[in-house]
Amino acid sequence: MTSGGNMVKSNLGMTYIRPCVTEAGKISAETHLGSARDGSESSSDFLDSSKLCWLLNLSQIFSGVKCSQNLGIAKIEFNGKTVVVSKGGRINVRTAENKEDALETTWLVSKAIWPAMICARCGKAILECISGWCGKCRPKDCPLLVSGPPKPTQMLDTRRDIKTVNEILQELDASGSSAFKQAKQDLGDILQILGSAVTMLSSGNSSQNEVTVRQKLEEATCLAQRLIVEGHKQIDMSAGLILLGISTNLEMLSQIVGSLAKVVLSHPDHLLLERTWNVVISGYKALWRFDPAEPRRLEKSYAAVSRILSRTRGKGGNIDFLRSLKAMAKVCLCLSRIASMSLAV
Numbered sequence: 001m002t003s004g005g006n007m008v009k010s011n012l013g014m015t016y017i018r019p020c021v022t023e024a025g026k027i028s029a030e031t032h033l034g035s036a037r038d039g040s041e042s043s044s045d046f047l048d049s050s051k052l053c054w055l056l057n058l059s060q061i062f063s064g065v066k067c068s069q070n071l072g073i074a075k076i077e078f079n080g081k082t083v084v085v086s087k088g089g090r091i092n093v094r095t096a097e098n099k100e101d102a103l104e105t106t107w108l109v110s111k112a113i114w115p116a117m118i119c120a121r122c123g124k125a126i127l128e129c130i131s132g133w134c135g136k137c138r139p140k141d142c143p144l145l146v147s148g149p150p151k152p153t154q155m156l157d158t159r160r161d162i163k164t165v166n167e168i169l170q171e172l173d174a175s176g177s178s179a180f181k182q183a184k185q186d187l188g189d190i191l192q193i194l195g196s197a198v199t200m201l202s203s204g205n206s207s208q209n210e211v212t213v214r215q216k217l218e219e220a221t222c223l224a225q226r227l228i229v230e231g232h233k234q235i236d237m238s239a240g241l242i243l244l245g246i247s248t249n250l251e252m253l254s255q256i257v258g259s260l261a262k263v264v265l266s267h268p269d270h271l272l273l274e275r276t277w278n279v280v281i282s283g284y285k286a287l288w289r290f291d292p293a294e295p296r297r298l299e300k301s302y303a304a305v306s307r308i309l310s311r312t313r314g315k316g317g318n319i320d321f322l323r324s325l326k327a328m329a330k331v332c333l334c335l336s337r338i339a340s341m342s343l344a345v
C-alpha cells in the first residue's frame, strides 16, 4: 500500500478517506488518477468524455449509469456504493464499507475507463492509439498502454513488463478464455460477412447483412470490455483493449463497405476493389500470426494500393469510389500498426 506521504507529494492516488456524512459507519474516498499537466484541470482532460460514457454503459456491471458527455462527469452505482468520475481523472467513492472496499471499487472503475484515458503524447484516447489511429505513439512506448490502468495503490510505480500485440493475442488464444474466444469468433465472422458483401459488389449485386454485423460488433465489444473489467491479470486487460481496437476498425470497415454499395454499381473497376479488400484481409490476418516482418510488408502493400488509387484518380476515376477504397486500404495500415504495438502484461 502506498504511504500517505507519497500521495500528498505527487497529488496522485487516493487523496482522502473520511467518514460518510450521510451514512454512519461508511467511508468516502477520493482518488486522482491523473494530474493536470500544467496544473489546471480544464486545459488537459484526463478522460475522453464520450468514451467515458460509452465504456461505463458497456461494462454492464454498474447500475444507474448517469453520464454527461458535455460536462464530462459520470455517476454510477456499484454494490451499494455511489461513484462519481470526472473527466479530470478524479474518482469519488461514497458509502464504501472500509478503505479496502473503496480501493477495490476505485480500481474496478479505473480498469473500466482505461480505454478512455487520454494519451499525454498524442492527446487522443488510448483506444485510438491501440486502434492504430494515432500515428504519434511509437509502438513500444505509448505511456498508458505500457503502464496499464492506474492503480490507486501504485500510482508511483507503474513500470511493467510489456509484450507485443501478437504475443498477447497468442497467449490469450492458448489460455482458453471463453470471452476471448467468442470475441475473436465474432470479429472473424464480421470480416467474413463484409467479405461476402464485397464479393457481391464485385459481381454487380448489393447486399450487406448490416443487422448481423451490428449485433456481432456489439457482442465483441461487450466481451472485450468484460476482459478489461473482470480481468485479474494485466494481460487479460490488455487483450480486451486490443480487441476493442480491432472492433473499432471493423466498425469503420463496415461503414466503408456500406457506403461503397452506393457507388460501386456504376463503377466498373471491380478488380481494384478486390485488390484493396485483399490488402485489408492480409492486415487482419497479420494480427493473429507472429511474424515481426509482417507490419513492414503490410505497409508496402498499403503503399502499393495507395499509389494505384492515386493514379486511377488522376486518370479521372470515380472520386467517391476511390475515396472509399482509400479509406478501406487505410484500415489495413491501422491493423498493421496494432500488430506492432506493445502493451503491459
Ligand SMILES: [Zn+2]
Pocket: 119, 121, 122, 123, 124, 128, 129, 134, 135, 136, 137, 142
Ligand atoms: Zn497515441
